Amino acid sequence: MIDPNTDSQPAPTMQDTALLEVRGLTTCFKTGFDGREINAVEDVSFSVAPGETLAIVGESGSGKSVTSLSVMGLLPPQTGRIASGSIKFRGRELTTLNNVAMRSLRGNAMSMIFQEPMTSFNPVYTIGHQIAEVIVLHQKLGYRAALSKAVDMLELVGIPEPQRRIDNFPHQMSGGMRQRAMIAMALSCEPDLLIADEPTTALDVTIQAQVLELLKDLQARMGMAMIFITHDLGVVAEVADRVCVMYAGQIVETAPVRDIFAAPRMPYTAALLGSMPRLGAGRDRLVPIPGHVPPLSRLPKGCRFQGRCGFAQPSCAAGEPRLEPIAEDHQVRCFRAGEPDLIERSLS
Amino acid sequence: MPIDAPGAGAPSETLLRVSNLKKHFPIRGGLFGQPAVAVKAIDDISFDIGRGEVVGLVGESGSGKTTVGRTILRLTEPTSGQILFDGQDIAALTPQQMRAQRKRMQIVFQDPDASLNPRETIRQAIGRALRLHNIGTRGEREGRIVDLLEQVGLSGDYIDRYPHEFSGGQRQRIGIARALAVEPEFIVADEPVSALDVSVQAQVINLMEDLTQRLNLTMLFIAHDLAVVEHISNRVIVMYLGKIMEIAPSSTLYAAPRHPYTRALMSAVPRPDPTFKRQRVLLQGDIPSPINPPSGCVFRSRCPVAGPECAGNVPALEQIGEGHFSACIKNHEFA
Numbered sequence: 001m002i003d004p005n006t007d008s009q010p011a012p013t014m015q016d017t018a019l020l021e022v023r024g025l026t027t028c029f030k031t032g033f034d035g036r037e038i039n040a041v042e043d044v045s046f047s048v049a050p051g052e053t054l055a056i057v058g059e060s061g062s063g064k065s066v067t068s069l070s071v072m073g074l075l076p077p078q079t080g081r082i083a084s085g086s087i088k089f090r091g092r093e094l095t096t097l098n099n100v101a102m103r104s105l106r107g108n109a110m111s112m113i114f115q116e117p118m119t120s121f122n123p124v125y126t127i128g129h130q131i132a133e134v135i136v137l138h139q140k141l142g143y144r145a146a147l148s149k150a151v152d153m154l155e156l157v158g159i160p161e162p163q164r165r166i167d168n169f170p171h172q173m174s175g176g177m178r179q180r181a182m183i184a185m186a187l188s189c190e191p192d193l194l195i196a197d198e199p200t201t202a203l204d205v206t207i208q209a210q211v212l213e214l215l216k217d218l219q220a221r222m223g224m225a226m227i228f229i230t231h232d233l234g235v236v237a238e239v240a241d242r243v244c245v246m247y248a249g250q251i252v253e254t255a256p257v258r259d260i261f262a263a264p265r266m267p268y269t270a271a272l273l274g275s276m277p278r279l280g281a282g283r284d285r286l287v288p289i290p291g292h293v294p295p296l297s298r299l300p301k302g303c304r305f306q307g308r309c310g311f312a313q314p315s316c317a318a319g320e321p322r323l324e325p326i327a328e329d330h331q332v333r334c335f336r337a338g339e340p341d342l343i344e345r346s347l348s
Numbered sequence: 349m350p351i352d353a354p355g356a357g358a359p360s361e362t363l364l365r366v367s368n369l370k371k372h373f374p375i376r377g378g379l380f381g382q383p384a385v386a387v388k389a390i391d392d393i394s395f396d397i398g399r400g401e402v403v404g405l406v407g408e409s410g411s412g413k414t415t416v417g418r419t420i421l422r423l424t425e426p427t428s429g430q431i432l433f434d435g436q437d438i439a440a441l442t443p444q445q446m447r448a449q450r451k452r453m454q455i456v457f458q459d460p461d462a463s464l465n466p467r468e469t470i471r472q473a474i475g476r477a478l479r480l481h482n483i484g485t486r487g488e489r490e491g492r493i494v495d496l497l498e499q500v501g502l503s504g505d506y507i508d509r510y511p512h513e514f515s516g517g518q519r520q521r522i523g524i525a526r527a528l529a530v531e532p533e534f535i536v537a538d539e540p541v542s543a544l545d546v547s548v549q550a551q552v553i554n555l556m557e558d559l560t561q562r563l564n565l566t567m568l569f570i571a572h573d574l575a576v577v578e579h580i581s582n583r584v585i586v587m588y589l590g591k592i593m594e595i596a597p598s599s600t601l602y603a604a605p606r607h608p609y610t611r612a613l614m615s616a617v618p619r620p621d622p623t624f625k626r627q628r629v630l631l632q633g634d635i636p637s638p639i640n641p642p643s644g645c646v647f648r649s650r651c652p653v654a655g656p657e658c659a660g661n662v663p664a665l666e667q668i669g670e671g672h673f674s675a676c677i678k679n680h681e682f683a
Contacts, residue, residue: 059545174634175409204408204572206631209616213630231546234618257622275550277575279617280602285557286579288550292515308547 018047018088019225020071020110020193025085027063027070030078031297038296039083040066042249045323048193053219053226055240055257057233059272061293062246064229068195071227072112073102089193108138111191115198117178120185121170127154128166131185138189153184157214176207183214190222197229212238233276237261242329245269248293248304251323255330263344265332268305270343303335310346311336362432363534363566364397364420369429371412371419375639387638389415391590392429394665397568399533402560404581404598405570406613410635411587413570417536420568421453422446433534451481454527458539460519464511470497470522471507477529496525501555517548521555528559534566541576553580574617578602583671586610589638589646592665596672606674608654609647645676653678 027041041063048054058064069075070082073094087094089110094102106112114120121130128150135146147166154162157180170178179199186194196215200208216239219226228239236243236257243260245253245268253266264270274287291308294300300307302317309316316335323333326340336342372386389412397403407413418424420431422438431438433453441449457463464473474493478484484492494504500521511519520540527535537556541549557580560567571577577584577598584601586594586609594607605611612629619626631650636642645663648654658677665673668680 059547176634204635205574205616206408206612207634208618209628209630210632212618232618233546233620237620237622237624238618240622261620261622272547273620275547276620277550277553277573277579278620279575279578279614281575281579282599282602283579286550286554288554289547290551292517292548293545 017049019050019052019090020048020227021086021088022046022067022071023086023088025067025070025087026083027066027075027080028083029066029080037083040080040249040296041070043323044085044246044251046244046251046254048225048227050192050225051219051223053228053239053241054244055228055230055236055242056244056246057230057236058246059231059293061248061296063249064246065197067246068112068197068227068229072106072110072195073097073099074106074112104138107134107186107191108189109191110193110195111186111189112195112197113179113182113186113199115201117175117182118170120182121178123170125169126166127168127170127173127181131166131181131188134185135188149188150184153188154181156187156218157181157184158210159184176203176210179203179207179211180214183211183218187218187222187224191224193225193227194219195227195229198231199228200235201230201232208235215239233261233273245272248299249296250304250333251331252305252333253331254323255327259327259330265326265330265337265340265343266305266334267309267311267336267343271308271310303333311342361399362396363399363401363434364568365430365432366396366416366420367394367430367432369393369416369419369431370427371415371424372427385639388590388641389638390419390426391641393587393590393592395585395592395595397534397566399566400564401583402567402569402581404577404584405568405587406572406574406577406584407587408572408613408635410589410638412590412638413587414538416587417455417538417568417570421450421455421536423455451530452532453534453536454530454532456520456523456527456535456537456540459543460516460523461511463523464519466511469508469510473511473522474526474529477526481530483530492529496529497522499528499559500525501551515548517544517551520544520552524552524556524559528563531563532565534568536568536570538570539572540569542571542573549576556580574602574614586613589635589641591646591662592673592675593647594672594674595665596674597670600669600672606668606672606679607676608651608678610674612650612652653681 023045025041025044026039028037028039031038044067056064071087082095128147131150131153132143132146135141135149136143150166151162154165159165159177159180200211230236240257242256244251247268253269264273271289275289277286289308302319303321306312306316321333321335323331325331326337369390370392371390372388374386405413415424419426426439471493475489478489493507497504497506502521541552544552569580581598583597585592588609593609605614612631615629629652633650636649642649644659644661648658663675663677665675666679668674
């Protein structure tokens with residue numbers, strides 16, 4: 001995945017080659033009894049090039065899942081809405097698209113897989129039927145042809161005896177197998193973009209390793225782009241080309257995967273990396289981030305991370321920092337981003 | 349298998365000795381509902397835990413690790429085997445006798461939301477534990493609860509708050525405070541940090557490390573996250589499908605895992621380093637059903653080095669180094 005040779009190629013400029021381009025996305029939700037709206041995601045901008053894997057990483061409440069649901073047009077209609085911003089897929093604006101057009105795009109040109117496959121399969125239909133249904137709907141194939149394509153898809157994702165498995169109901173499969181079946185369904189129409197929302201979080205590590213290998217392999221074969229949403233930095237290192245780090249509804253740092261791990265510039269990214277226990281690190285003391293993520297209804301004034309940041313100074317409460325470039329393809333939301341060795345100094 | 353074997357290498361005095369423990373859950377079937385088959389959640393395991401030791405118990409879902417924790421505390425009745433706690437067989441105690449022992453052994457659960465009653469304040473939740481075990485007078489209890497909250501890094505002012513007023517990490521601290529309320533010697537921690545965000549997880553791990561040292565606690569730390577277990581444990585037990593595959597001091601196990609399953613498990617952990625070149629042992633398929641496990645070595649159906657000889661006998665846990673045991677007939681081929 002991380003081929004050292006890719007460094008020599010010029011990074012594609014996002015404006016002209018992007019498959020997906022999100023600009024200034026703000027998504028809000030109604031909360032509580034008074035119906036007051038809060039921004040679950042605020043001023044989020046990123047782009048995904050064809051064939052690229054972008055990882056969006058963050059803790060719970062960071063807004064990573066809401067971002068993906070906004071892109072897919074799957075926000076809960078009663079409570080969630082896109083308040084502002086633009087989402088362009090192959091140059092076409094999605095935020096103003098009607099439901100019918102959006103539905104034909106979903107499952108066809110872009111597709112999504114979730115953490116828990118049980119929630120995206122209907123328990124009373126067979127796996128084969130459900131995959132075939134997607135194919136019939138999007139590809140103008142007859143049911144028989146679609147069913148035989150469903151068998152091919154199950155075979156592609158490494159399910160043994162696919163001919164027999166299409167007659168299984170979801171509960172007859174193991175967790176890892178269901179996740180494969182969901183991937184088969186999501187990829188059955190050969191989408192250009194796959195959004196994977198914590199697809200391996202509920203799986204055991206040995207099964208996670210299988211599913212990650214499978215996704216990387218399929219991506220290489222089908223040439224699709226992927227947005228991979230996760231809280232696990234280990235998984236990020238394994239799959240991503242580029243990374244967006246989110247915190248309390250905002251992107252706080254975005255960079256190529258190597259820079260995120262080797263030279264993080266937002267204190268939150270660095271602190272997150274420092275707080276994870278690492279295999280082979282023995283019993284070194286962990287360095288936790290103090291406190292917890294502030295609830296979206298009670299955000300501090302100014303930088304949202306200041307209360308937990310080791311580098312905060314009084315000016316951090318004064319204004320909201322903006323996501324600003326510090327190098328080509330590396331942006332940071334921090335007032336102190338201009339001090340290049342800030343984080344390095346603190347580690348030595 | 350020599351009963352005392354896996355305890356070698358444990359420091360000082362043995363606090364807990366588990367011998368040939370089995371827990372089979374019968375599955376009722378057939379016309380008259382007789383138990384037809386059984387899930388062998390724990391199938392003949394033995395190990396020791398020394399006083400003051402933190403032993404990690406790792407394994408994937410279905411390995412039986414949670415059942416081990418619950419059976420040791422007799423929250424689940426064992427099918428057979430012995431559980432010696434400080435020389436006394438827990439499995440043979442009457443419910444009254446057991447209640448007295450409960451004070452000495454406590455559990456911390458994975459999900460603090462599910463283990464705290466949402467309608468009870470912290471004072472009520474922890475106070476009940478103290479009252480049931482006749483600790484202190486009403487007046488003394490308040491001071492004790494404030495003390496406990498402060499020990500786990502929370503303000504004593506929170507005593508009359510409800511669980512929903514706390515964050516996930518704080519709720520887990522309350523779960524720990526409640527377990528510590530009766531001054532136990534031994535704690536089973538069942539995935540205590542798995543539900544927490546990474547940044548908060550580190551806080552709780554550090555807290556548990558401090559507390560075990562300060563209070564000289566003995567702990568069985570059950571988790572699926574190998575890095576977390578490495579961090580907190582002196583020794584580690586690796587389980588697969590109801591059986592122990594490998595036991596070793598932490599430092600040995602992580603530097604030189606011997607059992608093919610342990611090796612595969614370690615190689616599957618994603619490393620937070622994009623330049624890391626892994627030598628991955630990719631296991632095929634899923635963990636088999638514990639109703640009908642493979643004959644011989646239970647791991648052989650997924651084992652990359654299994655041969656026909658593995659189907660014959662169940663491999664015994666064999667000593668291969670200082671405090672290091674592995675259950676594989678090919679132990680000496682992969683040294």
